Amino acid sequence: SNESTYSKDLLGKTVLISAGPTYEPIDPVRFIGNRSSGKMGYALAEASIRRGAKVHLISGPVALPPPQGANVEYVETAREMQEMLFKHFPSADILIMAAAVSDYTTDSTLAQKKKKDGTEWTLHLKENPDILSALTKSRHPGQTIMGFAAETSLVRKELQDKLRRKGVDLLASNNISEPGSGFGSENNSILLLTHDGSSFEEKSGSKKDLADWLIDRIILLRNRILS
Numbered sequence: 001s002n003e004s005t006y007s008k009d010l011l012g013k014t015v016l017i018s019a020g021p022t023y024e025p026i027d028p029v030r031f032i033g034n035r036s037s038g039k040m041g042y043a044l045a046e047a048s049i050r051r052g053a054k055v056h057l058i059s060g061p062v063a064l065p066p067p068q069g070a071n072v073e074y075v076e077t078a079r080e081m082q083e084m085l086f087k088h089f090p091s092a093d094i095l096i097m098a099a100a101v102s103d104y105t106t107d108s109t110l111a112q113k114k115k116k117d118g119t120e121w122t123l124h125l126k127e128n129p130d131i132l133s134a135l136t137k138s139r140h141p142g143q144t145i146m147g148f149a150a151e152t153s154l155v156r157k158e159l160q161d162k163l164r165r166k167g168v169d170l171l172a173s174n175n176i177s178e179p180g181s182g183f184g185s186e187n188n189s190i191l192l193l194t195h196d197g198s199s200f201e202e203k204s205g206s207k208k209d210l211a212d213w214l215i216d217r218i219i220l221l222r223n224r225i226l227s
């Protein structure tokens, strides 16, 4: 649609967005990771640019063109994503953590490709650092932080617990077991927990429309006029 239909309500603001999966190598050709197309995070980057923001997009491996006008940094592992986010976080007004960070990594990555030999391969997995929780602990006043949660069922109490645990202002959740929603699809349905965990709002639509709606919610919260 027409660029001029958007107001430049993020002019002068810096938005830091993470998107896509992270890959944790187990040997030079294989990895473990969480599923993510990166489409929601990229749509949020494009919407922020249209609305006048300076955008730093920290992207895991995805098959999407870089949003025009964004400063894109490509990363692979959760550790690389954490480093890049910490580099840009101090100067960000808004953080949108849309990445699907791999929950696990291995401490025994093989240097050579493992050849199949008909036997089992046992991996030892350890939890990755919680990047979002670490970032929110170092936040400064004036920063607004949105987290994401991809769940197979949306239990409101559990979402409120996750919002508090992560220390975010808003938590956008989607039910990935709903047909036609979530991973890879163009459309999505979001249950947004906002106002410090006290109110829920729901919206379905294209990822582009949802991106503008989510940014509206961030701006409303920043302006403290959210009812």
Ligand code: CTP
Residues within 6 Å of the ligand: 078, 097, 098, 099, 100, 101, 102, 103, 128, 129, 130, 131, 132, 133, 146, 147, 148, 149, 150, 166
């Ligand atoms: N996240 C993160 N670092 C991790 C895991 C998740 O920064 N190691 C971020 C995600 O980018 C998302 C938010 O935390 O914005 C919630 O992610 P989610 O996977 O729902 O939460 P987890 O803490 O990983 O809990 P679980 O997967 O067990 O529900």
Ligand code: CA
Residues within 6 Å of the ligand: 101, 103
């Ligand atoms: Ca997770």
